[in-house]
Amino acid sequence: MRFFLVIFFFIGSLVYGQEQLPLRGLAIAAPSPEHVDRFVDFIDRELSLININTLILRVDYNYQYTSHPELVDKNPLSKSEVRKIVDICAKHGISIIPQINLLGHQSWAEDVGKLLEVYPQFDETPGIQMPENYQWPNTDGLYCKSYCPQHPDLHKIIFALVDEVTAAFKADAFHAGMDEVFYIGDQHCPRCSGMDKAELFAAEVTRIRNHLADTGKRLWIWGDRLIDGKVTGLGMWEASMNTTHRAIDLIPKDVFICDWHYERADPTAVYFAMKGFDVASCSWRNSAVATQQQALLHTLRSSATAAMKARYQGMIQTVWGSPEGFMDMWEQKDLKTPNEANTMRALFN
Template sequence: MKKYNYLLLILISLFSSKVFAQQTDSTYQVRGFIIAAPRPNGLADFIKFINEELAPRKVNTLVLRVDFDYQYKSHPELRDSVALSKSDVKKIVEACKKNNITIIPQINLLGHQSWASKTTKLLEKYPEFDETPWVKMPAAADYKWPNADGLYCKSYCPLHPGVHKIVFDIVDEVMEVFEAKAFHAGMDEVFYLGDDKCPRCGGRDKAVLFANEVQTIRDHLAEQGRELWIWGDRLIDGRATGIGMWAASYNNTYRAIDMIPRDVVICDWQYDQDNQTAVYFALKGFRVVTCTWNRPQVALNQVEDLYRARALSSRELKYRFYGIAETIWSPPAQFLTGYYANTPGSPVSDNTPWNTFRVMFDKMGKLDQAAAAK
């Protein structure tokens, strides 16, 4: 059965590539939008946005950061206090089906198991999975970065024998309820990994640890004919590129890029400047989705880069430039408030996510029209 499912994933990938190759050079696979899942009381507004804003812009991929904001049946202890029900999720699924939008749910795996002074549900309920249990969470008023513990976000230990059973239970459940064929595992900004004090992974090569965790998650999904997406920052050498420790790696995980399967899709976020790292990932053999946030001019540059790269690259390389997505890092309700309070036509210097969203998709529409007119 496992071999059959691996073969199925390969066939799906080959078929998708063939269909994609038949499209014109002005198009690309992913026109994406990445945001946290809405709260139940914001569901109607979120669906309105899908219908009235995403669909007209031909957005075809919605990555939803679900994490613990779903009423899991497999592990109800991991539900946040306010979480989407199955019927809530189905309303989002139906809206996306109607508009030909593919949903990719995200649960942060490995890193981002805490935020500021709050431990998220996995380590709250299963503290034995903590990579650095001796690092204590500060009081809310006391959290500062940088700090003596190097605490940004906690990680789970990828070598703990019990972690994947729990994690894969909720991954499988969220994939089923969203009727999804691809899963986003996060895996960005992992600062705690292979800690010297960890009894399981202390002293091990951090690149190997990271690559093995990618492989483990990818293999679990592949058994069911599903695809893995991750953020790309840990696969970039932060020192050699000068990109730094946030949008790239200082703890040597970047060497994992040569150890992970090439069917993993890389979401390459470079928000503050156009570092053209999508070229790096494509040359390494990965499909790459360029991700923007709140810098309209950077987003415009990245849209032009995408079109240029596809126009100039070889046939094999061209289709690895998989698309582009706008990412939102505020709660959906906050983003929608800003979006609807600010009318179109803001200057490019207006560095907000809603202005970036408008500017980016407007530019893509104009380039599409120009290509169609040729």
């Protein structure tokens, strides 16, 4: 069966005149312990058959860290459960890139995240209190909290977690998130007030990158904070309206950029590639947009120089619900409903 699938993909590439994109990825939350076996089976039966070769797993604090057990969340993965995921991915040649959200996304809705819960002194905006009932927009401009990248005690803690999670997943890359950072360089922060927001963002990216590079690992981040939201018209979510976009000229070129756009096939991959970065386009639940993004990458690669072609790496399907919810959608095969499962089918089947 697998032989015929390989032949199918090969013939398809000849028929359509397109080579397969180098990167075929899925970004999804790590499963909870009770769903690990099902997730492993899903990788074995489904992801392997559509040639997924990269799995970005949002782990955050859902692992039994030994370096800082105070930061372990309520239902963490054990080493043995992680090993099951690592082994099945190794069997199918799938690279795992674990993710912990760094800088931004230190809270969600009414709840502060584990890092700021345990270490409130790391909060960039301690004067902004979490609401009982979160609503957007709000007078505080609160979407998600950020940590203060200038706090002297911060990095020895988060880098211990980064080292531990990359070792557990036998990963040669790490995803730091770093998207949708609205709180940075706050005027009330005793360390960051008055500092250039682009320089602050670039310094944090570079510091994380350098730590990973010391052990031969690569940094991946979402790309939205590096795009000018005003000039492009992309606004504050898919791009930056607080000047962090200038950091694109201040960070190392070996940082891998995950360029997400969910409502239109915005051609910002060209921007990142021309700045010297490897880039992947990221889709969500709009199949038409996803296939347009993929077609654009094929067009760009077909007419690019060798240097530019190598930077257009491929597609990453993002899933923002639970892994079990995504697996349910995949197995239901409700092809009429716009969702992440159908978008991934459109991309990779």
